[in-house]
Amino acid sequence: DGAPAWAALLRAREAVGDAVLTRALELNRDADAPERDALKARVHAEVCGAQAWLCSQAARATRAQGNFVASKNFLKQWAQVTGKQLTLAYSLAVVRLKLAENASAAAGSGKYASILGSTFQMLEGAFPATEDAERSREWRALAIARGGLLSEQAAGAREHAAAAEAVALERKALAQLELAVRWAGLTVGSLASGGPQVAAYEDDGDDATPLGDALGCAHASLALANFAVSALSRPDDNGGGDARERRAALARTAVERTLFSLRAGAIDAADHVPTLIRLCAVAGDGALDPKLGTALADGLARLPAVWPLLRWAPQLVGELGEARSAQLSLPVLLALAARYPQAVYFQFQLARPTLPAACAAACAPLAAALAAPALQPLLEALEDLTHPELRTKDFLTACVDALKAGDQAQAMALWKKFHSSLLGRTECDGLGTYNAAFTRENAKVMGNLQLMIEKSDVAQLTKLKKNLEPGGDQRSGRGSGALAPNVSLAAFSQWLSAYRREPEIDAEPATALGGGGAPRPVAGLGGLELPGGAYDGRVDPAIRGPDGVCWVESFDGRMETMTSIRKPKCVTVRCSDQLDRKLLVKGGEDLRLDQRLQQLFRTMNRVLERDGACASRGMRVGTYAVLPLSPNVGLIEWLDGTEPLKGLLRREADRDKPHFDLPVAKYRAIYRDSQAYTPSFARKPRETITSEYNKIVDVLPPALLRGALLARAPCAEAFLERRSTFARSLSAQSICTWVVGIGDRHLDNFLVRERTGELIPIDFGHAFGSATFSLPVPELMPFRLTPQLIGVLAPLPSQPLLHAHMVHTLAALRGARAELLRVCEVFVSEPLGEWLKWTGGDESDEGTAGAGGESVAADGESAAASARAEGWVARTRVSIVERKLSGANPAQLTLEDLKSTTHKTVRDHLSVKNWAAVTDIVIGGQGSERSKLPAVGLSAEDQVRALIEQATDPNILGRTWIGWSSYC
Numbered sequence: 003d004g005a006p007a008w009a010a011l012l013r014a015r016e017a018v019g020d021a022v023l024t025r026a027l028e029l030n031r032d033a034d035a036p037e038r039d040a041l042k043a044r045v046h047a048e049v050c051g052a053q054a055w056l057c058s059q060a061a062r063a064t065r066a067q068g069n070f071v072a073s074k075n076f077l078k079q080w081a082q083v084t085g086k087q088l089t090l091a092y093s094l095a096v097v098r099l100k101l102a103e104n105a106s107a108a109a110g111s112g113k114y115a116s117i118l119g120s121t122f123q124m125l126e127g128a129f130p131a132t133e134d135a136e137r138s139r140e141w142r143a144l145a146i147a148r149g150g151l152l153s154e155q156a157a158g159a160r161e162h163a164a165a166a167e168a169v170a171l172e173r174k175a176l177a178q179l180e181l182a183v184r185w186a187g188l189t190v191g192s193l194a195s196g197g198p199q200v201a202a203y204e205d206d207g208d209d210a211t212p213l214g215d216a217l218g219c220a221h222a223s224l225a226l227a228n229f230a231v232s233a234l235s236r237p238d239d240n241g242g243g244d245a246r247e248r249r250a251a252l253a254r255t256a257v258e259r260t261l262f263s264l265r266a267g268a269i270d271a272a273d274h275v276p277t278l279i280r281l282c283a284v285a286g287d288g289a290l291d292p293k294l295g296t297a298l299a300d301g302l303a304r305l306p307a308v309w310p311l312l313r314w315a316p317q318l319v320g321e322l323g324e325a326r327s328a329q330l331s332l333p334v335l336l337a338l339a340a341r342y343p344q345a346v347y348f349q350f351q352l353a354r355p356t357l358p359a360a361c362a363a364a365c366a367p368l369a370a371a372l373a374a375p376a377l378q379p380l381l382e383a384l385e386d387l388t389h390p391e392l393r394t395k396d397f398l399t400a401c402v403d404a405l406k407a408g409d410q411a412q413a414m415a416l417w418k419k420f421h422s423s424l425l426g427r428t429e430c431d432g433l434g435t436y437n438a439a440f441t442r443e444n445a446k447v448m449g450n451l452q453l454m455i456e457k458s459d460v461a462q463l464t465k466l467k468k469n470l471e472p473g474g475d476q477r478s479g480r481g482s483g484a485l486a487p488n489v490s491l492a493a494f495s496q497w498l499s500a501y502r503r504e505p506e507i508d509a510e511p512a513t514a515l516g517g518g519g520a521p522r523p524v525a526g527l528g529g530l531e532l533p534g535g536a537y538d539g540r541v542d543p544a545i546r547g548p549d550g551v552c553w554v555e556s557f558d559g560r561m562e563t564m565t566s567i568r569k570p571k572c573v574t575v576r577c578s579d580q581l582d583r584k585l586l587v588k589g590g591e592d593l594r595l596d597q598r599l600q601q602l603f604r605t606m607n608r609v610l611e612r613d614g615a616c617a618s619r620g621m622r623v624g625t626y627a628v629l630p631l632s633p634n635v636g637l638i639e640w641l642d643g644t645e646p647l648k649g650l651l652r653r654e655a656d657r658d659k660p661h662f663d664l665p666v667a668k669y670r671a672i673y674r675d676s677q678a679y680t681p682s683f684a685r686k687p688r689e690t691i692t693s694e695y696n697k698i699v700d701v702l703p704p705a706l707l708r709g710a711l712l713a714r715a716p717c718a719e720a721f722l723e724r725r726s727t728f729a730r731s732l733s734a735q736s737i738c739t740w741v742v743g744i745g746d747r748h749l750d751n752f753l754v755r756e757r758t759g760e761l762i763p764i765d766f767g768h769a770f771g772s773a774t775f776s777l778p779v780p781e782l783m784p785f786r787l788t789p790q791l792i793g794v795l796a797p798l799p800s801q802p803l804l805h806a807h808m809v810h811t812l813a814a815l816r817g818a819r820a821e822l823l824r825v826c827e828v829f830v831s832e833p834l835g836e837w838l839k840w841t842g843g844d845e846s847d848e849g850t851a852g853a854g855g856e857s858v859a860a861d862g863e864s865a866a867a868s869a870r871a872e873g874w875v876a877r878t879r880v881s882i883v884e885r886k887l888s889g890a891n892p893a894q895l896t897l898e899d900l901k902s903t904t905h906k907t908v909r910d911h912l913s914v915k916n917w918a919a920v921t922d923i924v925i926g927g928q929g930s931e932r933s934k935l936p937a938v939g940l941s942a943e944d945q946v947r948a949l950i951e952q953a954t955d956p957n958i959l960g961r962t963w964i965g966w967s968s969y970c
Contacts, residue, residue, distance in 0.1 A: 054083045065099055066614050073099055093125055097147060122148045142185035142218065146225050149178035153229055160236075172233060176255075179226040183259070186219035220266030227259035231274045234281060235820065250291065253281065257294055261301040264310060272310035272539060275302065275334075276317040276827055283327035295330050303333035311338060312345050313539030316598060317828045319349040328361050332368060339371045341544075344525045345537040347372050352594060352630055374527035376504070379497065382423065383432065385635045386495040387561075387571045388589025390440040393424060394448075396590050396634075398467040405458050413455050432497025436490075488563035491573065503529040503555045503578075525551040532577055533585075533629035533637050538604070553578040566750070572640060584640035593636030597628040599742060599766050602825050606738050606815060609822070613814035620727075621734045621811050624755070624762030643757055647707075648749035651790060651970060654710040655702065665701045665969045673964060679779045680908050684916040688927060688957045695960030698969045699789050706970075707790045714756050724759030728794055731761040733807030736785040739763055740949065741815060741822075741886050743879070745773020747786040748966045770829075770879035774899040779963040780908060782900070782924055784892050787953040790970045801954075805946055813942040819887040826883055830876045889940040892948050893925050893932040900924065923957055930955075 057080035065073040077095050125144060152175035159168035230252045257278060263271035282295030302311065311318070311334060318335050321327035339346045350365075350372055357365065385393075397420040404413040425441055425448055427433045433441075441448070447466065454462050492499040524544045525531050532552040536543045558574035570588040577583055603623045610616040627639035655662035672694055673679055682691070703709075711728065715721035739747070745768035753762040773781040792800045815822065882895060900920065903909055912920055926933045932948035940948070952958065959968040 050083050054080055057083060061095070061099075066612070066617070069614070070099060093121075093129075097121060097125075119151070122151075138185050139218065142182050142222055145178045145182035145185060146222060149175045149182065149225065149229065152178060153232075175229060176226075176233075176252075179222075179229050182222040183226055186222035217267060220263050220268040223259045223266065224263040224268045224271050227256055227263055227271055227274060230256035230259065231277055232820065235277065253294060254291070257282075257298045257301070261298070261305075264302075264305055269310040269539070272314065273821060273824060275311060276314050276321075276824055279318070279321055279327060279330045280827070282330055283321070283324065295326075299330045299333045303337045305337075307542065308334070308337045308341060309542040309544070310539050312342060312537045312543075313601070315345055315537070316349055316594075316601070319346070319353050320828050322350075322353060322361055322365055323357055325358075325360055325364070328364055332365065335368055336371060339368060341523060342525070342537060343372060343374075343523050343527050344531045345543075347374060347377070347527060348629065348631055352592075352633060355633075372527065376528050377530065380501065380530055381631050381635070383495045383498040383501070384587055384631060384637075385423065385589060386432075386434060386437060386498070387491075387573070387587045388635065389569050390424060390437050392568065392590055393420075394444075395467055398463055401455060402460055402463050402467070405455070405460050405463070410455070410458060413458075417452055417455050429496060432495060432500075434490075434492055434494035434496055434499075436493040437495075489560055491557055491559050491561050494571075498557055499559055501556055503553055525553075530554045532575070532583065533627040533639060535604075535627065551578070558582070570638075584642070586638040586640055587635065588638055589635045591636070592633045593628055593630040593638070595769060596636075596638070596766050597630055598825075598828055599744075599769060600625050600628050601828075602742060602822070603738060605822060605825050606741075609814055609818040610734070610811065613810070613817070615810040616814050619807060619810065620730055621807065621814075622731070623735045623738045624731065624753075624760055626762075626764075641753060641755070641762065644753040644755050644762065646750050647752040647754055647761075648967075650710045650754055651706050651749065654706045654713070661702070665698045665967075666964065668698050668701065669964050669969065676778050676963070677907065679961060679963065680911040682961060683911065683923060684919040688922070691960040692956045695956045695969070702790075702969065704789060705793045705796060708794045708796060711754075711759055711794065725794060726759075728754075728759040728761055729803055730807055731759075732787075732791060733804050734811050735761060735763050736787065736804075736949075736953075737808050737811040737815065737946075740784045740892070741812075741883060742769055743771035743773075743882065744769050744785075745771070745777075745781050746966075749970060752786075771882060771895075771899045774896060775903045776905065777963075778905050778907060780900055780903060780905075781962065781966070782896055782958045783953045783955075783962070783968075784896070784949050785953055787950065788959065788968055788970055792954075801950055805950060808946045808949070809942050812946055816887050816889075816942060819884065822887065823880070823884055826880045829880055885938075886945075889938060889942075889945065891932065891935050891937050891940055892945060893952055894937045896952070897921060897924050923961070924952075926951065926955065927957075 057076050061073045061076035061080060064070075064076060074096075077099065080095075122144065129140065152171050156168045156171035156175060159165075159171060233252050234249065234256060256274065260271045260274045260278060278298055279295075282298055302308070305311075315335075315338060318331040318338075321331040322335075335346060335350070339350075346368075350368060354362065354365070354369070397416060401413045401416050404410070404416065424433075424437065425445075427438075427441075429435060429438045451463075451466075454466075524546075530553070532554060534552070536546070554575045555578050556576045558576065560574070562572040564570045564572065564586075568588060568590050570586050572584055572586055574582050574584055603625050607622045607625065610621045626641055628636065629638075630636040652662045673682070708725075711724055712721050715724055744763065744766055746765075747763070751763065751765045753764055754760070755762065768777070787804075795803060882898075885895065886892075897920075900912065903912065931951050935944055935948055962968040
């Protein structure tokens with residue numbers, strides 16, 4: 003609660019003002035009485051002005067935190083200090099407070115709609131409009147508030163299927179917001195030059211100063227743009243001419259007001275850019291003026307500051323795959339590339355190979371602007387850090403897939419690339435000693451690869467992939483000197499070990515103008531900038547200056563190889579700020595999915611920060627930087643001071659005796675292999691599974707994780723604080739990952755920050771429900787809420803505590819549904835290969851089943867058809883996110899994903915005969931909370947109750963894959 007801090011600050015400011023006045027009078031003892039009175043009046047005015055400013059800030063801050071009593075008190079203090087108790091500004095502030103209180107109580111706008119409407123009419127009559135700046139400012143705020151209320155009423159009418167009433171209310175809202183824009187122009191035009199005024203109550207940065215009025219004008223314009231974009235995002239009520247004309251007018255308003263708001267400094271207007279580009283790109287039906295898209299693209303490219311668009315760079319690059327949208331996004335990307343090339347380079351290089359020929363030709367200017375001969379060798383050297391046997395298996399898998407599809411040309415292209423990147427290189431080319439030894443020892447086998455491909459000998463290639471020797475990490479002679487291969491950078495890349503960044507020749511400041519008057523790039527492409535949040539679109543990266551760019555200068559000779567399947571490497575980089583940092587180099591995977599999910603989580607964190615209840619609780623998801631360098635390699639920020647959850651539990655269990663793996667043997671006795679899980683859905687009743695599961699849970703002490711956190715806490719108070727942080731982070735990441743459908747949450751996919759107890763999710767190989775519809779052992783739980791996680795909160799009752807945190811988190815995300823779906827749009831505009839991989843068949847011979855159960859032919863499928871299939875799957879999966887944020891029953895969504903499974907074995911066991919048993923498992927038996935709830939229209943409280951029950955149901959946890967460790 004920040005109210006006491008604000009109150010203390012106000013008292014301190016008053017004391018300082020008294021001291022200043024006393025001292026000023028002491029220094030002016032010789033002044034006559036009128037001069038002393040004038041001095042006293044000036045000091046008093048300054049003190050009152052500062053006091054009024056602090057009161058207004060405190061009222062806004064406490065209102066945002068949900069502390070409405072404190073906000074009202076601060077508002078009264080502001081009115082007393084300024085003498086504005088009976089003014090329109092004060093009345094509007096009270097109305098805003100009531101609106102916020104009503105929304106926070108989730109009582110619905112209908113309760114106070116008529117009262118507030120009458121209040122607005124009363125205020126208009128009591129304070130007639132005039133053309134002075136202060137009254138214009140107040141009427142602008144009045145129009146914005148009234149337009150917002152009408153917009154909420156229209157949304158409520160739509161929920162009750164009253165389309166005609168909704169359209170009428172939207173017209174009134176539009177008229178009010180247009181009136182606000184006109185009053186904003188009047189405010190700026192009539193502003194008198196002179197000293198700053200302090201009488202106005204600030205709201206959204208709108209104070210009675212020249213800068214405040216300019217920002218207020220931007221705020222009014224943004225409010226109108228928000229309304230227009232929101233209206234355009236809804237489907238047409240009918241196809242009549244009136245609806246088309248209204249939609250065209252809204253589109254013009256949205257584009258004009260968005261561009262104006264961006265030019266005026268309202269950076270939140272950048273959130274509308276992806277939606278407007280997509281809208282203008284599909285304007286070929288005649289509903290919109292085709293010139294509107296051109297005006298949008300030109301306006302964005304000519305913005306005096308393009309940095310607010312940086313956070314949408316992935317979405318803009320994703321639009322390059324379609325001819326019309328590429329025409330609109332390309333000018334914006336060119337403007338971004340000229341100023342911030344590091345923010346666009348890797349995104350474009352990843353998308354470039356998949357662009358249609360016509361779009362690739364149109365993007366030639368962008369490719370030229372992003373030419374980086376200094377970066378390419380560095381990226382190739384980072385790919386060398388992937389173990390050569392893994393690279394070979396990846397190549398053979400892709401080659402076999404191409405030959406099975408009848409595309410021998412593609413297989414030969416893969417062979418040429420593989421040969422030039424590994425087999426055709428030697429240590430003289432910078433190849434590491436371990437990689438070079440691998441190619442020498444396998445030269446005879448690899449020499450026949452080209453012949454196998456030319457003969458389309460799939461059987462031999464598959465046999466080679468299965469029998470490929472790893473190359474021997476244990477063979478000491480393959481390293482560099484005395485270092486074992488897995489800890490020596492030179493063993494994999496001598497070029498990288500010797501890398502030193504060349505300093506830029508032109509050392510002019512980044513803000514200097516070049517030959518054509520254009521600003522110089524903030525960070526050029528002469529090296530690799532350290533991945534981080536510099537390009538999040540919230541602050542201009544140029545503010546760092548040339549010395550603020552953190553470059554990777556060189557690499558330490560030692561590294562660490564992780565034990566996971568892909569054997570990623572932890573390398574130490576020496577940075578230009580004279581600090582050493584660790585990065586995880588992960589090869590063999592396209593990290594764009596991880597990067598986009600991190601962007602989505604950061605957006606969710608901003609939503610939670612804006613919500614009063616979540617902000618006061620400190621609800622957030624732990625995030626980290628991800629930088630995909632190519633389809634085969636990427637960099638991940640190394641989080642110091644963290645430990646995998648599994649390692650933490652294992653060490654705590656092994657302190658007394660090594661019993662951490664004892665439950666594994668008992669679990670394996672129930673499910674001997676992966677083929678034994680789905681048959682149990684119908685064969686084993688709830689009572690049997692629950693009894694077996696509880697016996698396995700009892701093998702481990704119930705508070706291992708709690709003991710680990712307690713052992714690392716210096717005192718009892720520190721443990722209590724860490725336990726509280728753990729509970730908040732567990733609740734936040736559970737809801738946020740469920741919304742996006744993150745699966746495969748086994749113990750190695752969580753990190754625990756030892757100093758704070760924060761739980762951080764990592765490694766998002768399965769998202770958008772793919773762990774349910776694509777795995778041979780489908781996951782039926784929404785997130786991980788297993789006994790050891792719950793045991794941390796003992797002796798407190800865990801479910802009520804977690805329920806409260808989760809409800810606030812989910813309610814905040816539901817309130818920002820449109821914002822979150824805008825971020826998700828990148829998955830639709832540029833779908834990844836994972837979409838078809840997730841929905842791709844397994845051992846079935848009937849092609850690839852889509853997420854909706856439809857079959858997609860695998861043989862001879864064209865690139866265009868594949869892109870259409872990926873786009874359809876992506877839109878289908880993103881639509882489930884929208885349903886979750888609209889109140890869908892979580893258990894019903896799990897059933898839908900399970901019904902659309904792409905795994906043949908699972909499909910066979912989920913026949914009509916067994917479907918009733920499967921439904922009973924997912925929905926719950928008689929008396930379960932989730933079985934009583936409807937399929938749609940749930941509140942946040944109902945959804946969270948269903949989620950917690952489903953996540954802790956022993957009948958579900960007892961049917962989970964053994965590697966998930968549901969007993970921990």
